[in-house]
Amino acid sequence: MYRKLRDRLFPLQITKRFYLGMAFLIIVPILVMEILDQISFMEERKIIKEKELFAVVCHLNRSLQGSYDDILKQYNIEPSPQAKLLILNSVLQPIINQIAFCHTNLIIGYYSSELDSIVASNLDYPTGKLYPLPHTLPYFDIYKTGNPQYFYDQDFFHKNSHETLSLVYPLHRQGKLIGHVWASRDMDSFYQEALARRKNTLLAGFIMLFGSIFLSWIFFTRFKRDLNHFANAIGTNNLRISSDSLPELNPLVELIYKRENELKRELEISSSIAELSSKVISTASFNEVTEHILDQARKFTDSKLGYVGCLDPMTGCLTISCLPKGIGGDIHSGKEVFIKYKGLWGWVLKNKKSLLSNNPEQDYRAQVTLPGHVKITRFIAVPAIIDDQLVGQIALANAKRDYTPGDLVLVERFARLLVILIHREHREEALRMSEDRFAKAFNTNPCMVSITTLDEGRFIDVNKSFLQTLGYEREDVIGHTSQEIDIGIKSKRKEVINSIKQGKPVHNLEVTFYGREGNRMVGLYSAELIKLSGESCLLSVVNDITKRKQLEKEMIRLDRLNMVGEMAAGIAHEVRNPLTTVRGFLQMLGKKNDNGKLQEYYALMIEELDRANTIISEFLSTARNKPDKLELEDLNTIIDTLFPLIAADAMNSDCNVVRELTNISPILLNQKEIRQLILNLAHNSLEAMTPGGTLTIKTFMVGEEIILSMADTGKGIETEILDKLGTPFFTTKENGTGLGLAVCYGIVRRHHASIEIDTSPKGTTFYIKFKQFKGVDNEYAV
Secondary structure, X not given: OHHHHHHHHXXXXXXXXXXXXXXXXXXXXXXXXXXXXXXXXXXXXXXXXXXXXXXXXXXXXXXXXXXHHHHHHOOOOOOOHHHHHHHHHHHHHHHHHHHHHHOXXXXXXXXXXXXXEEEEEOOOOOOOOOOOOOOOOHHHHHHHHOOOEEEXXXXXXXXXXXXXXXXXXXXXXXXXXXXEEEEEEEOHHHHHHHHHHHHHHHHHHHHHHHHHHHHHHHHHHHHHHHHHHHHHHHHOXXXXXXXXXXXXXXXXXXXXXXXXXXXXXXXXXXXXXXHHHHHHXXXXXXXXXXXXXXXXXXXXXXXXXEEEXXXXXXXXXXXXXXXXXXXXXXXXXXXXXXXXXXXXXXHHHHHOOOEEEOOHHHOOOOOOOOOOOOOOOOXXXXXXXXXXXXXXXXXXXXXXXOOOHHHHHHHHHHHHHHHHHHHHHHHHHHHHHHHHHHHHHXXXXXOEEEEEEOOOOEEEEEOHHHHHHHOOOHHHHOOOEOOOOOOOOHHHHHHHHHHHHOOOOEEEEEEEEXXXXXXXXXXEEEEEEEEEOOEEEEEEXXXXXXXXXXXXXXXXXXXXXXXXXXXXXXXXXXHHHHHHHHHHHHHHHHHHOOOHHHHHHHHHHHHHHHHHHHHHHHHHHHHOOOOOOEEEEOHHHHHHHHHHHHHHHHHHOOOEEEEEEOOOOOEEEOHHHHHHHHHHHHHHHHHHOOOXXXXXXXXXXXXXXXXXXXXXXXXXOOHHHHOOOOOXXXXXXXXXXXXXXXXXXXXXXXXXXXXXXXXXOOEEEEEEEEEOOOOOOOOOEO
């Protein structure tokens, strides 16, 4: 609103502003002059009118000879107030008429304070009657002051006048105030005269204003035409025509020439800066960009010599990567290293300040030029600084002209580009080192490390441990999700993603995952949110604790076995001796008694005693920490020896047995215990299968391990039961003792082997892994 009003009152066009200014400069003085003239005119006229009134009242005062009483005494009567009024009027009215004849615009009269009435006047009032005046009129103030007084106000006598000028003059006779005389006139004619004078003045002013505007319009019309010619000449670059049409604009033409050259130079500099800026942020090499910076700096400062140098952050030496050949020719690439800072360029580096010197020989900061060095006639140098840290320098010398402050500003602009370039180089070097460190930490990490997209979970990269642990090739994983390659941590992914999106990193979350062959593993999962090319990704680390879990289970099992061992050692002698005695007497009684019924009972009791003795023997077996004797044996031979027994047991269960034996190295083992181990595992596998199932016994070598595997085609082992296998007295069979697998685990432990179980709804496989024999270094080996 304010801007619109301003634009209307103060237009932008020169002509309109000129017209407005001219109107202002003419109208305002005219109005001021009119006001001053009116004030002067009014004051002058008022003074004239006041003098006229004063002359009239003085004439009235002189015309009254004596007092009113003196006039009345001439008649020697004591009349009534009415008669006195008539007598005074007859004497004074001729005087009034005579004076009023000469002053027709005045109202004059005599007033008697004793009669409180006008006694003579040229007013139209009834003669011979008392004509009192209201004492509220300002005229009666003279009775208090006793002095003549002027009044400017609505007059009592001029009913149709807007304003009157009155003079009341007191009549003093013999020291007594007997009344007053007055003279008044209306001011309407006076104001009409002033208004006519004002109209004439304003008319003359407006005639002058319109005349000036008309002349200005003629001038500006011609000026516009010449200005258009000048503009056309500027547009066609024909400034000679413009000088002829408007010679007053020659200084402007010269300024335009100068400014045009400056703009061309500035445009060229800006284009060069823009090109350099694009190179700085591009993939162009460091040396290529520094050469371009030096080339442009020399070009725009007309310098013959120059260099661009960078400071080594480790040594502090100035390394010049581009220097003119022979210090004055074409630019060449190569590294020149300066350890000490000397001369003018050294002063710039030491003080971190720009320097311009057009007389280096007289500069106190310069040093003596070394023999063979090009003579320096002019010198300019600017430091490159990042966060108050000196990182480089641009130096130029021997220009064809003196260097100017503008040249210094220009070189400082190039120095800022050099700062950005050096900063880019430092960042790129830091990024390369960071990427190298990350790549090494990523690829050599023993844990499983992977990078996946946050939303879809597609693998972007995985390390070697990831591939080796899970058994995949790289092309099988990259671009796929964990669900597509069936790693098996899908149930935890939603929990992890929600936690990550809430800004809570995941640390050591226990997860279960599966390898390519379906082998079950346990790990501690950690994850952090990272950004790759602006996309949110998940950096995941899985620490495989499968073996640790197995060791923990083994430790728990061993603790239980130790407990069983302590129990077995405690009760072995205390229980077996009474059992042996009872068994002996039962056998003796059975031989002496021929009763068939009792013989059956004796046999049953002996059988149960033997069963109890067997349980005690198994107790002792699980409690043993050392094997009886280890010999170098062929595991395949033991399996071949036991195969008929296992086949017979399988035939009873209507199942099949298959052998897949490969060449393996001999193993240090206790044949008796290994036979018991194989028979126990085979018996359990046959019991776990339905008729028609197949038990497969394999031997093979993986690295330095000899592996015995026994795989059945049963329904598998439930997860909650799997962790309890090998625990003494734990069984899922109705008539089982819960010591079979406990004995097997004890045998495996005593042979310094390990046992692993792989189970699924399609069957269960037991892997017993023996160490390859490398020499007789076992205290139990024979």
